[in-house]
Amino acid sequence: MIARSVRHEPEFAPGKGWSYSNTNYLLAGLVIEAVTHRSAPAEIHRGILATPGLKDTSFPVTDPEVHGSHLHGYDLEGRDMTRFSPSYHWTAGAVISTVDDLARFERALFAGKLLRSDQRRELTTPVEFPDAPAYGLGVQRMEVPCATGEGKQAAPLTAWETDGAGPGYTSVSLTTADGRRQLVLAATVYDLAAELRGEVPVPRSKGLLKAQTAALCD
Numbered sequence: 001m002i003a004r005s006v007r008h009e010p011e012f013a014p015g016k017g018w019s020y021s022n023t024n025y026l027l028a029g030l031v032i033e034a035v036t037h038r039s040a041p042a043e044i045h046r047g048i049l050a051t052p053g054l055k056d057t058s059f060p061v062t063d064p065e066v067h068g069s070h071l072h073g074y075d076l077e078g079r080d081m082t083r084f085s086p087s088y089h090w091t092a093g094a095v096i097s098t099v100d101d102l103a104r105f106e107r108a109l110f111a112g113k114l115l116r117s118d119q120r121r122e123l124t125t126p127v128e129f130p131d132a133p134a135y136g137l138g139v140q141r142m143e144v145p146c147a148t149g150e151g152k153q154a155a156p157l158t159a160w161e162t163d164g165a166g167p168g169y170t171s172v173s174l175t176t177a178d179g180r181r182q183l184v185l186a187a188t189v190y191d192l193a194a195e196l197r198g199e200v201p202v203p204r205s206k207g208l209l210k211a212q213t214a215a216l217c218d
Helices: 022-036 040-049 099-110 117-123 192-196 207-216
Strands: 140-144 157-166 169-176 182-187
Touching: 022 040, 099 157, 099 169, 099 182, 140 207, 157 192, 157 207, 169 207, 182 207
Parallel strands: none
Antiparallel strands: 140 157, 157 169, 169 182
């Protein structure tokens, strides 16, 4: 996958924009292995998953089955996409977890239990370009619209968002900048084929906006 990606010209010159790419996370996995001389899954488990006690989170690498009690994932036509090989995702997202573990991870990440203070500052210093979301090292700064008790628009609430998707599943997590409130959602429809065709891969809904204002706004 990395060899395929580098055959293409860069989308922009360095410092002139940003674009999410799974390939960058695959490269990060190779960096982990080159620096630690251990497999990326083993190092991620040692340095990340074990620290906040993520007991229901695993990095299966090649096992196509989701073991134990779990949600099934579907494409837009209702076909069950639960069973697939996660090998192509590797360090770009071959992880199985729960909403509780994801919330626990986010609290540890933003509370400084996983990173030193200088690393946390770098994490929460996003790259900013006109007409583009403020995105950094895997997290995005969100301005959640809130309303006062009289129905008037209040100042937006700053939150940090992480999200991800694969065949049949998508998830999003938002944590307020002060760490007081969280919202973690897992959805069971994601159509990777539709995404590759340039189409919207999830059902159209305003549910996320309603959920985030309900959970995060005072």
